[in-house]
Amino acid sequence: MFGLDTFIATAVSASAPIVATAVGGAFAERARCTNIGMEGMMLMGAFTALSVSVISGSAWLGLLAGIAVGALGGVFLSVAVHLLTCDIIIAGIGFNMMVSGVTLLLIDVFHGESGTWAPTRPPLLPRIDLGAYADTPLIGLFLHGQSVLVLVILAVVVLAWIVESRSRFGRHIRAVGDNLEAVVAAGLNPTVLRTTTLAISGATAGLGGSFLAISALGVFAADMSGGLGFIALAAVIFAGASVVRSALVAVLFGLSVAFATQFQSSGLPVQFVLMTPYVATILGLLLVGVRRRSSGNPPIINPTSPIQH
Template sequence: MSTVTDQPTPDSGGLAPDTVVTPTKNAGARKLPIILGVLALGLAVVLLRAGHSGDTTFRLATDTDFVSLPDIVVPSGPTAWIMVVVCLALTAEAVRRMLGHLRQPMWIPVGFAVAWMVGFLSWAAADGRILIVSLLGGAIALAIPLVFGALGGVLGERAGVVNIAIDGQLLLGAFAAAITASLTGSPWAGLVAAAVAGALVALVLGLFAITYFVDQVIVGVVLNVLVVGLTNFMFRQVLTPNADSLNSPDRFPRVPIPVLGDIPLVGPIFFRQTALVYVLYIIVALVAWALYRTRWGLRVRAVGEHPKAADTVGIKVNRTRYRTILLAGAIAGLGGAYFSLVSVAGFNREMTGGAGYIALAAVIFGKWDPIRATLAALLFGFASNLQGVLSVLGSPVPSQFMLMLPYVITIFAVAGLVGRSRPPAADGVPYKQQ
């Protein structure tokens, strides 16, 4: 009897073969030096046109750490220029590897990103203080809905269903969480309701896309618009007149984890968060493990890559897709609870602000892998938090640029840094079972 096999290769880091891209054929190997060069020269131009004097302080510790790490004080101008030189050196190495048809290792873009950000912050926060804990911890908090949405997108598309409706799942999840938490007095009940609401949107998506073979992109866009209209109507007609009873939920408080939360630098960033962040840690680990290490994950990837072969060996393709898209919708709905139970206490119209589309970009940037998509979502969360931090510092960077920073990074990430990214072969293709 034939079987479906999809074993990880030794050089794939434990991932399935479909996530491995041959270095010599990777468009990112050619695009990376160009993008790094443009960013390095851009930073140099900024320093030439508006150089700053004074010192920049990077604070690494909080008052409750086991050990108080000293502040790092650096001269703003010289530090920024040193980082420009480091960026140019990394760009030169990327060019050398490109010309030699060598693989671009991950340390080049990571090292460049760190050096560029240190240089930029040294310049932007001259005579000011950057709280590293607040910068990185806030990035994780802001990335919560993006990570949940990205995980939902990865699962759906791995099963062969394009989940454009992530934003609708987030928005309806926020709506359901606010009402349920207000009625029950428990944010945990609101979290469960958010998951159910996200699954309901996914059910409608599956009904049209899987059962009736309607174009999945069109269905997703229509669902997003439908949820916006529905929640706006309910907000105006139901929530606003009854705000005290239906739109006044308790927020998730911050819950420091004993001992771990007191570790210098790491503790305040990762272990002094709300319960929703700890739920997120668990779900990311479970999805990454289940997708690549369980029979269920093998079946999901099989119906997303070659549904006919999966059907041949007895896998119910459409049933698997339904179950996966419902799970994906529930996970995305959990992210919606962030808006009404963490960010603010209550629901407001269109409060997701298009986060679902950013989450979808994280799915593509992460090459349909849960861990990579999570890292991409964290990058976008960092960009969002950076805009707030620099605004508080009175940075010379125009506020308009800071507001568009998350979207600029999204465009760069999807159009340039990701290179050639291959989705699951049957992604978006309906399957008619024989």
């Protein structure tokens, strides 16, 4: 039978990668860089984190590499958008396809595996052991036995919130999103600012992907991000690109997974458990639309036009 502790543990570990990814995604979205590529950045983060962990023997190095590669992915997407002048949405989709292919190719070439790479005894990040405090209400329930990455991700949320609300960089990002002319007039380079936000978004997506790969199992599977990057984007949209609210909405999506898992023991078929986050995401976006409509804002119809020249 399922207890409260298992429920909370599931909720925390299901939320963590979405929260991490959503936090950076909020920066990019605020600068009007809708980052569809977060899905691929998570995936490359996961693959790199596991690979570097196995090669170096250190999961911490793996984590750093996963984050760095995610950031590089963000820069790559920015180059596609700013130099190649691709539409950011379509470039994001292309990016995801490419990463999905590259990771598949690499596990085949390096490990002779098609689809899943499960190294023997991979180094994993340590788990939080609260020892005598494991039974402390709240903190014990939420943290004991979780990967230390949960703490790292919490720290990232706080840091991102400070940057967003208290730093000059945070003001500049808001300006890029709201008033481009003013940014240019102030002598700032909007392309550099946008690239930075995409790199930040990539870095936190890499962090979220690393969580998938080196916190619990140490396995990489094809497309193991399973849409979490898109769900994180939905959380960002739901939250109006605010860091803290994005993180909270991401937790809601994680909670939906925990609820569904709980219902599995009372007979909910596993397929319905697995589809819960996707259904929750559609419902969440539906709520955004209804709210927007009832507040009198007309729906914006922005056509996506892929061929521009």
